[in-house]
Amino acid sequence: MDSSVIVDDHVNNSTTSSVSKSDLFLVNHTADAIGGLFVVDQSTNEIVLKATNNAEVQSRCCKLTEGVYTLMGCISVTLFFLGVATIKFLSHLNNLQTESNGKRSLLLIIAMNGPNSETWNMSSDGRVRLHRVQQDEEQRNSIENFLTIPDDQPGSHRERSPTRLQNGFNRKHRSLSSPKTTGSSNSGSSNRNPSSAKPKKARRYLGTASTSLTSIPNAIKLSMLNSGLLSVAEEGNAMAAIADKPVEVANFVKHCEQRRKYPVLLRVEFQTACKVEGHSTRHGSKPENRPKNQNQKIIPYDYNRVVLDLQPGIPDSDYVNGSYVDSILKPNAYVVTQGPNERTVSDFWRLIWQANASCIVMLTKTFDFIKVMCVQYWPASKGKEEVYDGITVSYNHEEQLANFVIRNFKITKEGLKGKEERTLLQFHYTEWHSHTCPYSNNIVEFRRRVRAALLSSSITHSTGPMVVHCNDGGGRSGVFMAIDANMELVEEDGVVDIFGYMKKLRQARRGLVETLEQFKFIYDTLEESITCGRSWFPVSELTTRLKQKSIKYPVTKLNEYQREYAQICKLTPRFTIGDCAGGHRSDNRHKNRDVLIIPPDNFRPYLTSFQGNSFTDYINAVFVDGYTRPREYIVTEWPLPHTLGDLWSLVYDYDCSAVVVLTSPPPSSNYPAFWPDGRRSVKYGPVFTVDHVSHNHYPNIKSWIFRINKKIVSLTELMAGVKAMPKTCQLFQLMCWPEGHKVPTSTNALVELMNMVERWRQRTDYGPVVVISSDGTSRVGVYFAANACIEQVIQHGEVDVFQAVKNVRRHRPQLVENLTEFKYCYDLVLHYVLHYLHRDGSKK
Structure with missing residues (x-):
């Protein structure tokens, strides 16, 4: 027997009512949410949810896990639908938790304004009925309940109490222009028995979801998509929220805020951008070339792969896992390749020389997560040289920063015109671990250093592409190129095109920007770069800049110090x-x-x-x-x-x-002295003894040198003969910062x-x-x-x-x-x- 959810109209005081278009819209999309279809019978004025069996209705209708009510979020919107009804639609459908037995948990809250109220009942035959009754003002104001329909255990039957279920789910409704229907004029009974109704006419099915949503504002569609009420396939018009054209910088922050509010847009964008037509990878898939690939899922397309010069007597020596990739403004701006292994390190340097690379951008550690990600393809120490297939690489010097290292290489090769020498910079980002995303401002600073070096004519004379690699030439390389290309576009044209460039990346090489998290990181980084702007300035401008920062803006009544600090806090x-x-x-x-x-x-x-x-x-x-x-x-x-x-x-x-101690509180039990006072040794805890070695006192600074001795008390270490060597440190105390002073x-x-x-x-x-x-x-x-x-x-x-x-x-x-x-x-x-x-x- 089919199980149904039936809406019955019973109005007191001999009034009649009918199912309005707003009802049809509402129940139609409720049915979509639980996987069924509502149909309307004009003769009986019944709206019925068709399902295959009673268990399906019970498992798909609104079920709350017993004893646990988790309200993750509600979306409240007001719809004006064809001038018929004002609907308040609150939904919480973000997490449909599937239990081990296949049951689903769903919470749906629907409220409608008007003098009539509708309550849900479930009879013993498993049918859920919606009864419309008239209420006074006090009753209407007190309606705020949830519908809970627990599933029965297989093979058992549980009677549903109409009283319990009537308090389960209420909604208010007002039909402004619904025509009266003769089929619902039976006002004498409070519960209509479907079996005793007049012979039913053929039921007319409602239109599709997309047809019903044509008049709904786009924000409502996004809310329904985000909560799971609609799928992208059902509502194609929601794709209009995805910017297929570049976004103006002035509108980009609002663009990002929309994606934070509706994360489904990011997911749809990412999935759409990844659905591009693939190309032939015949060369990279050859058996003799497969060992040269770090990741067999990321192989260059034949049409844009880097083709090396063939070496005499070595077949397929023209293959290297590298691809030419355009930026938004410049063709072949990048060569993306994998981190070389022992077998391909010579091919890597051949690629660098043949492409006349402007610089190397390395986005992986050589060793990460107990795995060799990339061999060290440069000399182990400064001043040393190594030779790779006739290319001599010497390591001149390096500059160490917190998150990356800048290395300067000199590469030389004998040619027909004699020895040719080039200078090459490598920018090695060291804090981007596999399967994670770094901090946005660090990547922006890293990219700034790369671009500044390329613009400096004293450092490089090459106009070749930038060589970018991570361990396999996939996710992290794509993220950097997307950020770099879009920041270049912002600087040149004042627009951002993340979605469009993402499609271009995937058409150029598989696996670029691998995960949704990485795609979101591109948005976050560009938003932070645009929001914060250029915060650095030359030291020669320091005095002038500080004077300017003290001036208040007439509109905001804030000076630059206040604006910057508020931005940092945000x-x-x-x-x-x-x-x-x-x-x-x-x-x-x-x-x-x-x-x-x-x-x-x-x-x-x-x-x-x-x-x-x-x-x-x-x-x-x-x-x-x-x-x-x-x-x-x-x-x-x-x-x-x-x-x-x-x-x-x-x-x-x-x-x-x-x-370094930046305070000098008076001695007390709450602030005990933690270093020796005078020329003596003091024991702190059961293990450590601190010996005074020397001290120096200045007008505002005091300093002591201590020797720290450690006693081995671990039985395992004692049996292993471990000895703890004493260590030396110096303690500095600032004496001119009294308690209560801010500076x-x-x-x-x-x-x-x-x-x-x-x-x-x-x-x-x-x-x-x-x-x-x-x-x-x-x-x-x-x-x-x-x-x-x-x-x-x-x-x-x-x-x-x-x-x-x-x-x-x-x-x-x-x-x-x-x-x-x-x-x-x-x-x-x-x-x-x-x-x-x-x-x-x-x-x-």
Whole structure:
């Protein structure tokens, strides 16, 4: 027997009603959501959902998991449909959870304005009926219920109580212009029995979903697509929201906001762009060439592959896994290839020479996730040379930055006209791990360095393509090319064309931009680049720029300092309790001064020294990147009485060369002294003893050199004969930053402290620097950001406080906690430029 959902009209006071067009629209799309089809019978005025059997109706109709009501989100919209009815449509269909037995959970809320209300009942025969009754104002205002229809177990029968189900799902309705129908004039009974009704005429099926949606605003269609009420196949008009033409820069932020609101658009864009016509890959699929491919799914098309010169006596020596790819403005702007392996490293350098490459962009580590991603195809150390098929490669010098390395190669080859020599730059992004996405601002900065080098005539004279590779020449290479090409388009024409260029990439090579996450990262990176704009400027303009930043804009009443800091706060990530689970564990909670300041697990140092069974690997500390090194600093709070040993474990385990203390609270039980006072040794915890070696005191700075001794207490280490070698570190304390002051009383003392720390690190190993304040958030952000800016001034003659502060707040959002600290970062850089830049010979 077919199971049905039937709508019956029973109106009190001898009034009649009929099924309006708004009803047909509403139930038609409700049926689409649960996989059925509503039909209308004009003689009985019944709207019936046809399904194959009772179990299908029960499993596809609205079912809530018992005891668990998870409301992920509601979309509330008002429809004006053919002037017939005003409908309020609230839906929550984002996650249709499928259980192991195949049942589905669905929550649907429908409310309609008007004097009539409709309630759902389910009879013992498994039919769900909608009864229309008249209500007073108080009843209409109290309707706010959900429909719950639990599934029966196979082979059993459960009676549904009409009272329970009548309270399950209510909706209000007003039919403004519905014609009266004689088939629904039976107002005497409250429950119509379908079996006793008059002979039914042939049922007329409703039109398709796309026909019913022609008059609905596009935002409503997107809401329905996003919630799962519609599929793209059912509503082709929703494709109009996908920009098939370039988007103006002025509209791009709104364009991105729409995709955050309706993530289905990103998915549809990505899937549509990937559905391109493939081409022949006959050469790359040859048995003799297959070993040359890192990934057999990413093989160059024959029509745009890089064809090497044939070597005498070596068949198929013209093959290399590389493809020419156009940018948006320039043909053959890129050569995308895979990272070379031992077999193909000579072919890689032949490609570089033959294509006359302008530079190399490397987007993978040589070793990542316990796998060799790419062999090191350059000499192991500076000054050495290696020869690959007659091409000599020498390693001149490198420039190390926090997220990438710039290497300078000299390549030479004997030719018909004698020896030819070229200079080649390699830009190696080192912090883009496989199956992840890096930080957007870091990629923007990386791309800026690449373009700046190519524009410098003193560095390169080549006009050839940029060679881009990751491990297999797929996802990461495509992401970089999409970002680079679109940023070039923004600079030239002021438009963005992500969707159009994505299709071009997939037509040029398989696997470029592999995942939806990578496609979304392209949007995020371009949006951040456009929103933030150019934040750096030459150091020669520093004084002029600072004067301009103090001027308030007439419209916003904000100066540039305030605008920049507000933008930084908006872009700062927020961490959940799950991200910081380690600090919220019951055995670690007492190690935090403030429950709101907890380090995220992905960016905190883990203690490795064994101090006893009651100790854990947790300390309230977090890594912070510097300008030239990742994880250059560790920020932590002043230790508690029971975490003194953990602090020295942190210094010992991570070979910290320096400890910087930016506060001097009066001695108390809450702020205990954690280093020896005087020429004596003090034990901290069961393992560590700190010996005083020497000290120096200046007017505003004090420094001590300590030797840290570790006692082995682990039975495993004792049996293995492990000996813990003593380690040395220097502790610096700034004495001119009193409690309650937002900035120190002497800017020169803080700059001098930074110089002293840097000189000490040059004498020792460049281990991380531990920086401590009373709460682990105040003051320390200023130290990190100012240090990064000073390094940038020294290396590149640029100032970019905006990005420095943004990077500092990445792992601990509370750093640089107010506008005063943000502005003081500029003052510190200015003080350094005016008083130290040209006299400090060691930093030139």
